[in-house]
């Protein structure tokens with residue numbers, strides 16, 4: 111019985127037809143055309159060159175096909191996907207020529223989504239981000255159709271959900287991630303493990319959607335990694351790239367794969383899932399099989415010389431496309447006539463508007479960002495108000511100490527609380543990474559939106575604390591108090607955002623920013639007078655932005671006061687300011703310094719983000735030694 115099976119498979123392998131221009135028809139549903147993509151990989155390694163992540167391989171991504179990158183854990187699937195999407199990590203490099211014409215979109219494995227959007231409003235948001243140029247009714251119809259195909263029609267009004275509010279299930283989130291990218295009809299749709307975590311029916315529906323998507327217009331292709339395709343899903347894959355230990359085990363039509371394994375005496379037992387069989391046969395990490403990974407790699411080299419168009423030995427790899435009615439399936443021909451969505455994305459700066467809108471929604475719906483801080487600031491301002499009730503009416507000695515203590519607290523604590531924005535910007539980074547990679551906007555557009563979005567938040571918090579504290583304590587010049595607190599918060603948030611762009615985890619970011627604020631508090635001129643700074647540390651007084659805020663608070667409060675307490679060494683507020691060596695301070699100058707400080711930090715953030723997204727990733731060199739563009 112098994113022998114029959116082997117015989118049948120070998121016959122299938124050997125029955126491939128060679129046509130009169132010398133090209134090989136390897137399977138009826140796999141016909142390269144001029145739109146086919148390819149990747150000629152020489153090698154992928156760590157930057158030190160010590161570890162080879164992928165060996166030499168030539169891969170073909172036929173037009174209209176679903177290509178699956180398959181292999182055991184650690185085979186190099188993600189590395190290959192990263193090479194194809196030009197998103198290699200900074201400690202790796204590649205030498206490869208990649209030709210995947212048209213716009214590409216990548217759907218990462220972990221769904222990078224904001225929780226406050228509903229399914230429909232998220233689709234609309236992405237249409238705006240990508241600047242889809244389509245009449246409203248057509249866009250609505252397209253969104254409805256996509257949601258229908260992905261089984262999300264009933265969830266149209268459901269929120270995505272987050273840690274605060276349960277929303278879509280994991281599988282629904284995955285399908286939404288696909289719908290968001292499919293909305294703008296990328297030519298190359300990449301997906302990392304799109305079916306992991308989905309139930310059998312959802313996974314099948316998603317794969318059917320992807321297959322139809324690939325066939326949906328000429329020049330499209332879907333490239334995905336997959337761990338364990340079910341038997342149903344396996345039938346929907348057109349093209350397979352099987353990897354093990356960074357080596358190519360098989361590349362080509364799925365339909366011809368059985369013939370390859372049968373030829374080398376490993377046909378799939380009838381009751382087995384073929385994908386499981388192939389992946390198991392090339393996995394020698396746990397136990398030895400009859401053939402080692404190297405032997406399989408060599409077998410494939412031998413095989414492709416005779417059976418594959420894309421082999422390195424094949425002069426037809428770059429041959430002109432073979433086009434005839436017979437060569438393309440009916441669905442592909444029909445699809446070729448369909449248009450694709452007109453978008454104006456490509457790192458557009460116009461995305462600032464939709465990004466800003468998204469930030470405001472985030473502020474409004476995400477209690478962790480603004481709600482908790484409003485509660486904390488109000489509660490503490492009320493406590494300060496209660497403790498120092500009507501302090502402004504007092505002219506005794508203790509009131510001088512109380513005033514300086516309160517003003518120190520306002521600068522130190524309220525600014526310190528800005529650290530709360532950091533976790534949310536770090537957590538959002540995955541979303542931004544995905545959107546920048548997919549070309550929705552330039553990182554600078556993101557930074558501008560982020561910077562602008564801090565203004566209303568800082569305004570609300572500064573307004574709230576100013577009203578409560580100035581009113582309850584009867585402090586001088588409420589407007590000055592507000593302006594000072596507002597600019598100090600803007601600067602602190604800019605700093606927290608900048609730190610969030612560089613730290614690997616928000617805990618490290620919070621520790622870093624807490625340390626920085628602690629440093630600034632020490633050197634702002636309250637704990638140590640500027641003239642008492644140890645030699646060589648004078649610059650810290652000017653660098654700490656707390657300095658400008660604190661001394662402006664002090665000048666605003668003390669400048670016109672007189673004290674009638676004989677115990678007080680200070681007869682006037684001016685004497686107090688003189689003691690702190692800030693009697694000549696010009697508040698306007700300090701406010702300008704604070705504003706410039708915030709702007710300078712945002713400018714540094716531009717540079718940091720540009721480096722992060724442009725230079726801080728693995729380089730792909732072309733086979734002739736040049737750097738890969740984009």
Ligand SMILES: Nc1ncnc2c1ncn2[C@@H]1O[C@H](COP(=O)(O)OP(=O)(O)OP(=O)(O)O)[C@@H](O)[C@H]1O
Nearest residue numbers: 156163182183184185186187188189190199201202
């Ligand atoms: N930048 C790197 N530096 C060092 N080793 C790396 C780097 N990137 C990947 N590797 C190693 O290369 C191998 C392939 O990794 P990759 O993530 O591509 O595998 P995978 O097939 O996607 O695995 P899985 O299915 O488990 O996600 C692994 O052994 C991994 O440790």
